[in-house]
Amino acid sequence: MLLIPGPVSCSTEVIKALGTDSLSHTGGEFTPIFHNVLKQLRVLFHSPTSSGSMPLVISGSGTLGFDLVGNNLFPRGKNKILLLSTGYFSDEFGECLGDYYKHDITVLKSDVVGESINLVKLQDLLHKGSYDGVVMTHVDTSTGVLNDIKRISELVHSESPGTLVIVDAVCSLGCEEIRFDDWQLDFVLSASQKAVGAPTGLSISMISKRALDIALENDNTVSYYTSLKKWVPSIKSYEIGELPVTYFATPPIQLISALNIALQQLLSRDYVGEHRKRSNWFKKELTESLGLELVSRGPVETTAHGLASVYVANPGGIVTALNRLDIAIAGGIHPEIKGQYIRVGLMGCDASEPTLLRVLDAVRQSQT
Numbered sequence: 001m002l003l004i005p006g007p008v009s010c011s012t013e014v015i016k017a018l019g020t021d022s023l024s025h026t027g028g029e030f031t032p033i034f035h036n037v038l039k040q041l042r043v044l045f046h047s048p049t050s051s052g053s054m055p056l057v058i059s060g061s062g063t064l065g066f067d068l069v070g071n072n073l074f075p076r077g078k079n080k081i082l083l084l085s086t087g088y089f090s091d092e093f094g095e096c097l098g099d100y101y102k103h104d105i106t107v108l109k110s111d112v113v114g115e116s117i118n119l120v121k122l123q124d125l126l127h128k129g130s131y132d133g134v135v136m137t138h139v140d141t142s143t144g145v146l147n148d149i150k151r152i153s154e155l156v157h158s159e160s161p162g163t164l165v166i167v168d169a170v171c172s173l174g175c176e177e178i179r180f181d182d183w184q185l186d187f188v189l190s191a192s193q194k195a196v197g198a199p200t201g202l203s204i205s206m207i208s209k210r211a212l213d214i215a216l217e218n219d220n221t222v223s224y225y226t227s228l229k230k231w232v233p234s235i236k237s238y239e240i241g242e243l244p245v246t247y248f249a250t251p252p253i254q255l256i257s258a259l260n261i262a263l264q265q266l267l268s269r270d271y272v273g274e275h276r277k278r279s280n281w282f283k284k285e286l287t288e289s290l291g292l293e294l295v296s297r298g299p300v301e302t303t304a305h306g307l308a309s310v311y312v313a314n315p316g317g318i319v320t321a322l323n324r325l326d327i328a329i330a331g332g333i334h335p336e337i338k339g340q341y342i343r344v345g346l347m348g349c350d351a352s353e354p355t356l357l358r359v360l361d362a363v364r365q366s367q368t
């Protein structure tokens with residue numbers, strides 16, 4: 001049983017799609033499958049073709065999205081980027097953009113570990129500085145913090161309309177609401193293996209019209225494989241769905257077929273409502289029944305719905321006890337509080353109430 005915050009266990013139907021033979025990547029059988037994936041991603045992101053946005057699916061893990069941003073969206077080099085830091089993954093994103101792509105990074109850190117970004121401080125920084133991009137994590141998987149990306153984006157657009165709004169949604173796509181067009185986002189990066197419910201190996205993102213224009217005119221790209229100038233014609237031809245398809249780098253046939261099924265299953269359910277309900281129930285059990293403190297501050301309803309991070313006296317003991325029951329949960333990864341908490345994934349097929357009740361039992365037993 002996999003109760004870590006990604007990768008998650010996949011449904012039988014998804015696994016079945018993964019076990020199919022190869023198809024021609026430019027042929028009449030595969031093209032409609034990829035076409036369907038891109039169409040469904042527009043539904044998932046609430047971003048129809050009319051907005052000029054574009055969904056992207058590229059072999060690689062979620063981290064590849066950091067490079068897509070670094071290589072394509074900031075053509076001047078040494079661009080000014082404001083990084084909203086809520087934990088481990090935002091800091092990795094910052095390292096990619098600063099240390100590897102040499103942009104000029106200003107960091108606004110949450111005041112206390114487990115808090116979301118202070119909007120008054122953000123407004124002040126946006127007012128004083130001029131940034132080419134604001135980069136944030138929707139759900140910080142090291143803490144369970146859920147940033148209000150809608151409000152943050154509103155603030156960026158009102159204070160600094162030219163600034164690109166960039167979101168890491170690896171741990172939120174498929175379990176939190178993301179309204180790409182309504183919230184005026186420019187680049188949202190995610191991956192296949194968390195709440196989307198597909199196997200590992202695909203970087204999934206959505207890019208706005210204005211960000212796409214920047215990427216396609218960017219003469220300063222430094223990496224070939226992540227260049228959107230190379231990817232866009234190919235993915236666009238799959239989206240149109242007509243043959244012949246423009247070739248650039250063979251897409252992973254089986255992974256895309258599995259993603260197709262995972263998206264069909266996800267979109268047929270109230271995936272946001274289901275994750276909210278499960279998360280609110282589980283976190284109330286942890287806090288009200290067991291008297292524990294979550295790492296993410298504030299009412300449980302305002303924290304991430306794809307995982308629970310909770311301070312416990314003996315994280316290692318709980319992980320080991322659950323391992324004996326064949327249930328894998330995760331330890332802490334936030335450098336400041338690493339050995340003090342556990343993380344329980346609430347996404348994927350294994351995150352059912354009976355399994356979560358066994359986790360609650362193990363936590364309860366460790367307290368006595």
Ligand SMILES: *Cc1c(COP(=O)(O)O)cnc(C)c1O
Pocket residue numbers: 006061062063064089137139140141168169170171191
């Ligand atoms: C898992 C995760 C990543 C990294 O994704 P990989 O697929 O492991 O490369 C990045 N950001 C967040 C918020 C994540 O949860």
